[in-house]
Amino acid sequence: MLDYITLGTNDTRKATAFYDAVLATVGWARTMQDDSESGYGPPPAKGEERRGVLFITKPYDKSRPASHGNGTMIAFRAESRKAVDAFHAAALKNGGTDEGKPGLRPYSPTWYAAYVRDPDGNKLSAVTHAPA
DSSP states (O other), rough: OOOOOEEOOHHHHHHHHHHHHHTTTOOOOOEEEEEEEEEOOOOOTTTTOOSSEEEEEEOOHHHHHHOOOOOEEEEEESHHHHHHHHHHHHHHHHHHTEEEEEOOOOSSTEEEEEEEEEETOEEEEEEOOOOO
């Protein structure tokens, strides 16, 4: 089972503004923040505390800048096609770049996704399997 994911950033303030806007479209919110990182997560289950699952952070190795991984991507589950569209629009409005406009993909008849890169170059996706 996955516990958490970290993505590096060279500009915590810019990255936090990006992820605040983009992750709100899939129901996630910021769970913590300090000078070096911001944490995000989905709504907690009944009786659970909200906790971070995704952390945007300055690299531990401060001698080298953060960089994205080639072939690395995080896909967020969206409730609807409208949420996927909102994810893509929020990303572009907040400094992200397009890697694949919202639309159906050939993986299944209901696989609807959008792909973006955050301001540091990390690749993200929002996906829904809900029918139109």
